[in-house]
Amino acid sequence: xxxxxxxxxxxxxxxRQSVAFWCNPISGHATLYWYQQILGQGPKLLIQxxxxxxxxxxxxxxxxxxxxxxxxxxxxxxxxxxxxxxSAVYLCAxxxxxRWGSFGQGTRLTVV
Amino acid sequence: GDSxxxxxxxxxxxEEAFLTINCTYTATGYPSLFWYVQYPxxxxxxxxxxxxxxxxxxxxxxxxxxxKETTSFHLEKGSVxxxxxxxxxxxxxxxxxxxxxxxxxxxxxLMVKP
Numbered sequence: 087x088x089x090x091x092x093x094x095x096x097x098x099x100x101x102r103q104s105v106a107f108w109c110n111p112i113s114g115h116a117t118l119y120w121y122q123q124i125l126g127q128g129p130k131l132l133i134q135x136x137x138x139x140x141x142x143x144x145x146x147x148x149x150x151x152x153x154x155x156x157x158x159x160x161x162x163x164x165x166x167x168x169x170x171x172x173s174a175v176y177l178c179a180x181x182x183x184x185r186w187g188s189f190g191q192g193t194r195l196t197v198v
Numbered sequence: 199g200d201s202x203x204x205x206x207x208x209x210x211x212x213e214e215a216f217l218t219i220n221c222t223y224t225a226t227g228y229p230s231l232f233w234y235v236q237y238p239x240x241x242x243x244x245x246x247x248x249x250x251x252x253x254x255x256x257x258x259x260x261x262x263x264x265x266k267e268t269t270s271f272h273l274e275k276g277s278v279x280x281x282x283x284x285x286x287x288x289x290x291x292x293x294x295x296x297x298x299x300x301x302x303x304x305x306x307x308l309m310v311k312p
Contacts, residue, residue, distance in 0.1 A: 089241075090241075119299065126304070126305070127304050127305070128202070128287050128289070128302030128303050128304050128305050129242070129287075129300070129302050130302070131299040131300070131301075134299055142299060177241070177242065179242075186232075186244065186247070188244075189234075189241045189242040189243070190241055191240060191241040192241055
């Protein structure tokens with residue numbers, strides 16, 4: 087089966103600009119996650135969706151980050167405006183309900 | 199809250215050496231425990247998991263045993279290869295419910311020299 091697809095793979099933006107990342111989960115996976123992985127650290131959950139509803143967004147900086155999963159399939163994560171400390175790899179993962187998930191290759195964001 | 203602590207790297211070994219990467223955790227309830235591996239330029243891959251105390255997860259020659267008494271899940275391999283060079287992450291899922299979010303440790307970089 088095709089894995090979790092993410093785009094773009096790399097993005098460089100200036101601070102205060104906006105950026106969006108896209109994730110296409112494995113077909114049929116109801117649960118979708120966005121993680122932030124800062125260099126040298128482990129991934130940290132930003133938001134978890136079940137179908138098109140939010141399960142957990144307690145660690146999402148809502149003043150600048152937003153995410154949506156229209157129709158319960160693809161998802162986008164947006165940052166507006168970006169700060170230097172947002173430089174990280176943004177990982178998307180998906181899973182069947184009640185099953186362990188698979189990760190995409192991630193989008194590496196550099197904010198300059 | 200839940201947390202995972204792993205030994206800092208990098209860990210540098212010669213080929214065929216024995217590997218141990220330490221991982222300890224703090225959690226309420228009965229978490230499931232995981233090791234993920236991230237090869238250069240690739241995404242996170244599940245290496246092995248254990249869902250209850252005394253379970254042993256194993257894959258590709260790697261193994262780890264869920265030790266509730268010491269809250270540990272150390273990763274071991276008897277003979278490492280150059281191809282094992284990667285970053286290894288220990289993680290837990292609260293209450294062991296599949297589909298719950300994962301809490302990761304900081305990662306340990308392993309470098310294996312020929």
